[in-house]
Amino acid sequence: MNLSIINGVVPDKMKIAKVIPIYKKGDQLELSNYRPISLLSSISKILEKIIYKRTIKFIRSFNILSDSQFGFRQKHSTSHAILNFINHVATAIDDHLHTIGIFLDLSKAFDTIDHEILLHKLSHYGIRGTALDWFSSYLSGRQQFVSINGHNSNYNKIACGVPQGSLLGPLLFILYINDFQNSSDVLSFILFADDTSVFLSHKNPVTLLDTINTELKFIYEWICCNKLSLNVQKTQCMLFSNSISSLPGNISLDNTLINLADSTKFLGLIIDNKLSWREHIYNQCKLLSRNIGIINKLKIMFPSDVLLNLYSTLVLPYLNYGILAWGNSGIQLERLLLLQKRAIRIICHESRLAHTDSLFNIKKVLKVHDIYNLRLGCLMYQFNTNELPHALSLLFTTNESFHNYPTRQSSCFHLPLLRTVYKQKTLIYTGPFFWNSLDDSLKQSPSLISFKRNLKTILIDNYKNSM
Numbered sequence: 001m002n003l004s005i006i007n008g009v010v011p012d013k014m015k016i017a018k019v020i021p022i023y024k025k026g027d028q029l030e031l032s033n034y035r036p037i038s039l040l041s042s043i044s045k046i047l048e049k050i051i052y053k054r055t056i057k058f059i060r061s062f063n064i065l066s067d068s069q070f071g072f073r074q075k076h077s078t079s080h081a082i083l084n085f086i087n088h089v090a091t092a093i094d095d096h097l098h099t100i101g102i103f104l105d106l107s108k109a110f111d112t113i114d115h116e117i118l119l120h121k122l123s124h125y126g127i128r129g130t131a132l133d134w135f136s137s138y139l140s141g142r143q144q145f146v147s148i149n150g151h152n153s154n155y156n157k158i159a160c161g162v163p164q165g166s167l168l169g170p171l172l173f174i175l176y177i178n179d180f181q182n183s184s185d186v187l188s189f190i191l192f193a194d195d196t197s198v199f200l201s202h203k204n205p206v207t208l209l210d211t212i213n214t215e216l217k218f219i220y221e222w223i224c225c226n227k228l229s230l231n232v233q234k235t236q237c238m239l240f241s242n243s244i245s246s247l248p249g250n251i252s253l254d255n256t257l258i259n260l261a262d263s264t265k266f267l268g269l270i271i272d273n274k275l276s277w278r279e280h281i282y283n284q285c286k287l288l289s290r291n292i293g294i295i296n297k298l299k300i301m302f303p304s305d306v307l308l309n310l311y312s313t314l315v316l317p318y319l320n321y322g323i324l325a326w327g328n329s330g331i332q333l334e335r336l337l338l339l340q341k342r343a344i345r346i347i348c349h350e351s352r353l354a355h356t357d358s359l360f361n362i363k364k365v366l367k368v369h370d371i372y373n374l375r376l377g378c379l380m381y382q383f384n385t386n387e388l389p390h391a392l393s394l395l396f397t398t399n400e401s402f403h404n405y406p407t408r409q410s411s412c413f414h415l416p417l418l419r420t421v422y423k424q425k426t427l428i429y430t431g432p433f434f435w436n437s438l439d440d441s442l443k444q445s446p447s448l449i450s451f452k453r454n455l456k457t458i459l460i461d462n463y464k465n466s467m
Helices: 002-007 042-061 078-094 115-124 130-139 168-176 205-225 278-298 304-314 316-320 330-347 357-363 368-384 427-436 448-465
Strands: 016-023 034-039 098-105 143-148 188-192 195-202 236-240 263-266 269-272
Touching: 002 042, 002 130, 042 168, 078 098, 078 188, 078 195, 078 236, 078 427, 098 205, 115 130, 115 168, 195 205, 236 263, 269 278, 278 304, 278 316, 278 330, 304 316, 304 330, 316 368, 330 357, 330 368, 357 448, 368 427, 368 448
Parallel strands: 016 143
Antiparallel strands: 016 034, 098 195, 098 236, 188 195, 263 269
């Protein structure tokens, strides 16, 4: 390991990848229906871990990565990217603005990285000398072979892309596209690795349309210069507005019209142009109904504890993911709550008409509304302890920022005056409102883990009180 770092050379045997194709769905004779899983040497991953720690420490010390990038970064997640997007759109609507969002589809972005351009960017960011030689050696001379049913193909050289299945690959990729936001001084960017979205807001729809078409030319020029591939056919745009339902013209990219959609999939959530979350929750209900049906079929064979584990595997992840975005959508959540009640009755081997509050309390299972409150409280705790990404670190302000009077509420978060329901349902209002309602002793929990445990206990105890 030390010799590799000192000499800036990676042994060739550490640069061989074994690719195993895993079937996804569809025609088994169609190659595109297989997902390639790349396996690398375990020893090479140890070396990568050493280099990764040193590289990420250097990147953080000089604050190199863009605040728009939420992928493959500590204390960053898809939820943070989604919340940033919703806050952007809801704020624009509240300010009487129209917003156009473009959801770009980069094709095989990790596999098309140009090594020469990547090394040039690493040098620009300060990785030079022997360190740059090491990365050059790491990227060059790589090979791969396919293994299927005990048969191995010949070795083939890899001319571009970052190594799949590696520790350094994701970091090198986000460094490669780190300057993407510099392609436009007007657009707002939200990036999660290769999931790329750009937004623009304006009062005048005509000006908005003209500006977005102009800026998309710069976007496409950057993509071409960096030798990435954009699938314009799968790229979609959406209009977010409280007063207009269509644009005065078309949006085009590379002389191809971009489809104006009413809804699209963004980081695993289905977002519609009214931020109603109807389609997303409908899709969630279908998935949960199927999975709860599986649990129901197994209830005669397994005890309650095993069924609860199945619930945690087949139901809970769908309720947890992105709930800070869609968990305040009002009456639509009742459909999910009904499914939860059905699940808890099955888990406890109760009849379909049994009262459920006691069952939720016994099994320590949170209802969907309280899952939202738990995640909301945890996010506000992270804000207080400066553990949120910089893009979300300025969302809230305390009352003492607005006046110098030593009132009992001076340390509470300020509730902004909002014009529309769109903004009232976003984190910028619901977060301070919920946090201010909590007891001071809970807010002063010594760690996020203890805060989460204590808040969950309080929420579950409410079921006991309602029995």
